[in-house]
Amino acid sequence: MNVAGRMKAFGAALLSVLGGNPHVKPDAVAVGDAPAAWVHYAELVARRLHAALDSADSAACRLRASLEQRAADGAPEPELPVLRLKTWLDARGRIARVECAPRCLPEVEADLRLAVVGKGIGKAPPRGMIQPIVVHVCAQAEVNRSAGS
Numbered sequence: 634m635n636v637a638g639r640m641k642a643f644g645a646a647l648l649s650v651l652g653g654n655p656h657v658k659p660d661a662v663a664v665g666d667a668p669a670a671w672v673h674y675a676e677l678v679a680r681r682l683h684a685a686l687d688s689a690d691s692a693a694c695r696l697r698a699s700l701e702q703r704a705a706d707g708a709p710e711p712e713l714p715v716l717r718l719k720t721w722l723d724a725r726g727r728i729a730r731v732e733c734a735p736r737c738l739p740e741v742e743a744d745l746r747l748a749v750v751g752k753g754i755g756k757a758p759p760r761g762m763i764q765p766i767v768v769h770v771c772a773q774a775e776v777n778r779s780a781g782s
Contacts (some may be wrong), residue, residue: 662763668758677754678720678769681728683747686770692747699741718745719765726754734767 664672673678686693700716714735721730733742758764 649778650748661767668759674756674759675763675766675768676729677756678722678766679770680769681752681754682718682720682731682749682770685752688748690748692744694750696741699744701740713768715771716745718768718770720749720768721764722754722758722766724757724771726757728752728754730765732765 662671664675667675686696717734719732719734720728723729728751731745731749733745736742737745
Protein backbone atom coordinates (compact mmCIF):
# COMPACT_ATOMS: atom_id res chain seq x y z
CA MET A 634 0.00 0.00 0.00
CA ASN A 635 1.41 3.42 -0.93
CA VAL A 636 1.60 6.44 1.40
CA ALA A 637 -1.67 7.90 0.13
CA GLY A 638 -3.44 4.56 0.69
CA ARG A 639 -2.06 4.25 4.22
CA MET A 640 -3.14 7.83 5.05
CA LYS A 641 -6.62 7.15 3.69
CA ALA A 642 -6.90 3.94 5.78
CA PHE A 643 -5.57 5.77 8.86
CA GLY A 644 -8.07 8.60 8.31
CA ALA A 645 -10.96 6.15 7.99
CA ALA A 646 -9.88 4.35 11.16
CA LEU A 647 -9.54 7.64 13.03
CA LEU A 648 -12.96 8.80 11.86
CA SER A 649 -14.55 5.54 12.99
CA VAL A 650 -12.96 5.88 16.45
CA LEU A 651 -14.05 9.51 16.73
CA GLY A 652 -17.57 8.72 15.54
CA GLY A 653 -17.24 10.38 12.16
CA ASN A 654 -18.03 7.29 10.09
CA PRO A 655 -21.73 6.40 10.21
CA HIS A 656 -21.06 2.95 8.70
CA VAL A 657 -18.87 1.76 11.60
CA LYS A 658 -20.75 0.96 14.80
CA PRO A 659 -19.07 0.97 18.21
CA ASP A 660 -18.86 -2.25 20.23
CA ALA A 661 -20.86 -0.85 23.15
CA VAL A 662 -22.83 2.18 24.21
CA ALA A 663 -23.07 3.24 27.84
CA VAL A 664 -26.60 3.63 29.20
CA GLY A 665 -26.06 7.38 29.67
CA ASP A 666 -25.02 7.76 26.02
CA ALA A 667 -27.76 5.59 24.50
CA PRO A 668 -30.90 7.01 22.91
CA ALA A 669 -33.97 6.86 25.15
CA ALA A 670 -35.63 4.28 22.87
CA TRP A 671 -32.65 1.94 23.29
CA VAL A 672 -32.69 2.30 27.07
CA HIS A 673 -36.44 1.60 27.18
CA TYR A 674 -36.02 -1.46 24.97
CA ALA A 675 -33.14 -2.76 27.11
CA GLU A 676 -35.44 -2.44 30.14
CA LEU A 677 -38.07 -4.52 28.31
CA VAL A 678 -35.41 -7.14 27.55
CA ALA A 679 -34.32 -7.19 31.20
CA ARG A 680 -37.91 -7.68 32.40
CA ARG A 681 -38.45 -10.50 29.90
CA LEU A 682 -35.23 -12.22 30.95
CA HIS A 683 -36.17 -11.93 34.63
CA ALA A 684 -39.64 -13.34 33.94
CA ALA A 685 -38.23 -16.26 31.94
CA LEU A 686 -35.60 -17.09 34.56
CA ASP A 687 -38.10 -16.82 37.43
CA SER A 688 -40.65 -19.06 35.69
CA ALA A 689 -41.64 -22.61 36.62
CA ASP A 690 -40.16 -23.86 33.33
CA SER A 691 -37.96 -26.91 33.94
CA ALA A 692 -34.86 -25.33 32.34
CA ALA A 693 -35.28 -22.19 34.46
CA CYS A 694 -35.68 -24.31 37.60
CA ARG A 695 -32.52 -26.28 36.79
CA LEU A 696 -30.65 -23.06 36.09
CA ARG A 697 -31.69 -21.51 39.42
CA ALA A 698 -30.81 -24.74 41.27
CA SER A 699 -27.35 -24.85 39.63
CA LEU A 700 -26.67 -21.21 40.51
CA GLU A 701 -27.92 -21.67 44.07
CA GLN A 702 -25.70 -24.74 44.47
CA ARG A 703 -22.72 -22.88 43.05
CA ALA A 704 -23.30 -20.02 45.50
CA ALA A 705 -23.69 -22.41 48.45
CA ASP A 706 -20.50 -24.33 47.54
CA GLY A 707 -18.28 -21.29 47.59
CA ALA A 708 -19.20 -19.16 50.59
CA PRO A 709 -20.15 -19.46 54.27
CA GLU A 710 -22.99 -16.98 53.59
CA PRO A 711 -24.26 -17.99 50.16
CA GLU A 712 -24.71 -15.09 47.80
CA LEU A 713 -26.52 -15.71 44.54
CA PRO A 714 -24.42 -14.77 41.54
CA VAL A 715 -25.24 -11.89 39.26
CA LEU A 716 -25.22 -13.03 35.65
CA ARG A 717 -24.07 -10.69 32.91
CA LEU A 718 -26.15 -11.78 29.93
CA LYS A 719 -25.34 -10.75 26.40
CA THR A 720 -28.60 -10.95 24.48
CA TRP A 721 -29.23 -10.76 20.74
CA LEU A 722 -32.72 -10.28 19.29
CA ASP A 723 -34.11 -10.94 15.86
CA ALA A 724 -36.00 -8.39 13.74
CA ARG A 725 -39.31 -9.48 15.31
CA GLY A 726 -38.12 -8.89 18.86
CA ARG A 727 -37.54 -12.50 19.87
CA ILE A 728 -34.44 -13.56 21.79
CA ALA A 729 -32.26 -15.27 19.19
CA ARG A 730 -29.11 -15.85 21.23
CA VAL A 731 -27.89 -15.41 24.80
CA GLU A 732 -24.51 -15.89 26.45
CA CYS A 733 -23.18 -15.56 29.97
CA ALA A 734 -20.18 -13.32 30.33
CA PRO A 735 -17.94 -14.64 31.72
CA ARG A 736 -18.85 -18.07 30.43
CA CYS A 737 -20.74 -20.45 32.72
CA LEU A 738 -20.61 -24.22 32.85
CA PRO A 739 -21.92 -25.79 29.62
CA GLU A 740 -25.01 -27.27 31.33
CA VAL A 741 -25.85 -23.86 32.87
CA GLU A 742 -25.50 -22.17 29.48
CA ALA A 743 -27.68 -24.88 27.89
CA ASP A 744 -30.43 -24.35 30.49
CA LEU A 745 -30.13 -20.59 30.02
CA ARG A 746 -30.66 -20.96 26.28
CA LEU A 747 -33.59 -23.34 26.79
CA ALA A 748 -35.20 -20.92 29.25
CA VAL A 749 -34.94 -17.73 27.18
CA VAL A 750 -34.18 -18.27 23.48
CA GLY A 751 -37.31 -17.78 21.41
CA LYS A 752 -39.08 -15.65 24.02
CA GLY A 753 -40.63 -12.50 22.63
CA ILE A 754 -40.06 -9.01 23.96
CA GLY A 755 -43.30 -7.71 22.49
CA LYS A 756 -41.86 -5.51 19.76
CA ALA A 757 -38.91 -5.28 17.42
CA PRO A 758 -35.68 -3.61 18.53
CA PRO A 759 -35.41 0.10 17.67
CA ARG A 760 -33.81 0.85 14.33
CA GLY A 761 -30.01 0.87 14.52
CA MET A 762 -29.85 -0.50 18.07
CA ILE A 763 -26.47 -2.05 18.77
CA GLN A 764 -26.48 -5.67 19.90
CA PRO A 765 -25.87 -7.57 22.04
CA ILE A 766 -27.91 -5.97 24.77
CA VAL A 767 -26.09 -6.59 28.06
CA VAL A 768 -28.31 -7.20 31.08
CA HIS A 769 -27.31 -8.05 34.65
CA VAL A 770 -29.67 -10.43 36.41
CA CYS A 771 -29.50 -11.98 39.85
CA ALA A 772 -30.83 -15.49 40.30
CA GLN A 773 -33.67 -15.44 42.80
CA ALA A 774 -33.75 -18.01 45.56
CA GLU A 775 -36.95 -20.00 45.60
CA VAL A 776 -39.20 -19.05 48.48
CA ASN A 777 -40.97 -21.81 50.35
CA ARG A 778 -44.45 -20.31 50.63
CA SER A 779 -45.71 -23.01 52.97
CA ALA A 780 -43.11 -22.19 55.62
CA GLY A 781 -44.57 -20.38 58.60
CA SER A 782 -48.19 -20.77 57.54
